[in-house]
Each structure stands twice: as structure tokens, then as C-alpha cells.
Amino acid sequence: MSKFTKSLVAVLPFFWIASLNAQNEVYTESKTEIIADTTFVNLKNYSQDFIYDMKYATDGNFLKAKVYDCAECFLRLKTVEALVAANKEFMKKGFRIKLYDCYRPLDIQKKMWEIVSNPQYVADPKKGSIHNRGGAVDISLVDANGKELDMGTSFDFFGIEAGHNYTKLSKEIKSNRKFLKKIMIKNGFNSFDSEWWHYNLKSGLKDKVSNQKWDCN
Ligand SMILES: [Zn+2]
DSSP states (O other), X not given: OOHHHHHHEEEXXXXXXXXXXXXXXXXXXXXXXXXXXXXXXXXXXXXXXXXXXXXXXXXXXXXXXXXXXXOOOEEXXXXXXXXXXXXXXXXXXXXXXXXXXXXXXXXXXXXXXXHOOOTTTSOOTTTOOGGGGTOEEEEEEEOTTSOBOOOSSOTTOOSGGGSTTOOOSOXXXXXXXXXXXXXXXXXXXXXXXTEEEEEEXXXXXXXXXXXXXXXXX
């Protein structure tokens, strides 16, 4: 399969059980379904290698409100594929990605906007963000012991210290941020100047804002 075709479709294995009328015989058949790379999928169905710390599924965030029904990471398939590839590279070096936020349905963006109506902190739902398009992730890295690398500020810290251009940081912090950025960019993501944790999939910037309903079961 060419690289181009591979980037457009993915193979999703699944099983189905059919009932035959004549003999009422039940059999299981393995089939292969091809789905578009813009389809929303649950990351955990593609990889078990991520650490989850979904801040908006708890009230431990700057909104002081739990706005997600469950701590799942939904994204468009192409975002998942790029993220899994990046994580494999981190894992080869003894680290793995910790997730703070993934896809954010538009209704939840509206809810967040109601709590904090300030475009400095929350994207205006009228415009929507790449999180609403299924192409953005908020992440950090943990080492082999599960300890988070020091990135200089916490997630969702609103201040210049969280920016990639802030230089008054220790060598270690700068190198941790650089490491995260380098592998993410190599795998098709763009960094975001004012937030060290935010990455946008380059090919996902023009996808539609979406209001997918989450399956929390
Ligand atoms: Zn973000």
C-alpha cells in the first residue's frame, strides 16, 4: 500500500456474528472495514501505551469544574495514528506520552466558555479550536517510573513561563520541552508558542468543528 493511500484510510478489524435462517447456525467471521482517517475514534482502541490524566474529567483544572463525562481520549483517526507513532519514538528512549486533553466536543467548549468567557483562557466556541476539530492534544512526558518530566509550569498555567520562547528556565526544563517538541514535529504536529503542552496535527487544522457525542461506556 502506498504511503498516500495509507494516510487516507486505516484498517479496523472487527468481528460479526450472523444468524443463518436455514440451519439457524451461528458463525463468527473476521472482516476488515476501511474507515476514513477523519473518523473519530477512541485512542485506547489503538494503543494501550499512553498515560491518562484527563484534567477536564475532574474538577482539578482552572475552571474548577468537571466538564467531561469520562476520561477518554477521542481524536480523529489520523491524529491517533500520528500520536501513536510519536509515542513509539518516545518509548524507544524510555519515555511515554501523558495526556491532559484530546478532542473537545463543541457543546463542552460552550460550557467552558460560559464558565470563563475570556478568549485568553478559553477559545470562543463561535470560532472553535483545533481541540473541537479532533486534531489537538495537550500532553507531557513521563519517564520509565511514571514520573512526569519537569516542563517548568503545570498544564494550563497562564503566564509567559508556559511559552516556548520563554528562556529563563533551567537547562533541564528547556531540554525536556525541546525533546517533546522535536518528536511531535517529526510526526506531523505543530507546536503552539504560548503553551508547551499543546500540539496541533498539521493536516487537521482545516477539519470541521465537531460536536460528536462521546460513548462513555
Ligand atoms: Zn490544548
